[in-house]
Amino acid sequence: MTANRVYAMSAITALTAQNTTGVTDIMEVSPKFLAEQLDGIFTDIYPDAVKTGMVASGELIQVIADKLTEYKAGNIVVDPVMVATSGARLISEDAISILKSRLLPLATVITRTFHDRM
Secondary structure, eight states: OGGGTOOOOOOOOEEEEEETTEEEEEEEOOHHHHHHHHHHHHTTSOOSOEEEOOOOOHHHHHHHHHHHHHTTOOSEEEOOOOBOTTSOBOSOHHHHHHIIIIIGGGOSEEOOOTTOOO
């Protein structure tokens, strides 16, 4: 990536316990911790683009949407990973409506995998 003059940064939303047969547990970070990670990114090396991935709860989606708005982020790719390859659900039902109302309107590009349905 460095050879292509690209520098990647990440903000972790959750840890998953999983293998090829399924997801056994999801441990989310706190909204405060996610906000601190995003502040650290945006106040250090301002990103030219942002890509989201698995965000399991509505509360974390709201933090992401708030920070993207606060920092006037552009080139936002929303990749709402909602179902694991094994078929396990990775997002709560209430989070889907918050995703639709808060995060999708900020997106430049929205991806969707075969298993994910909104």
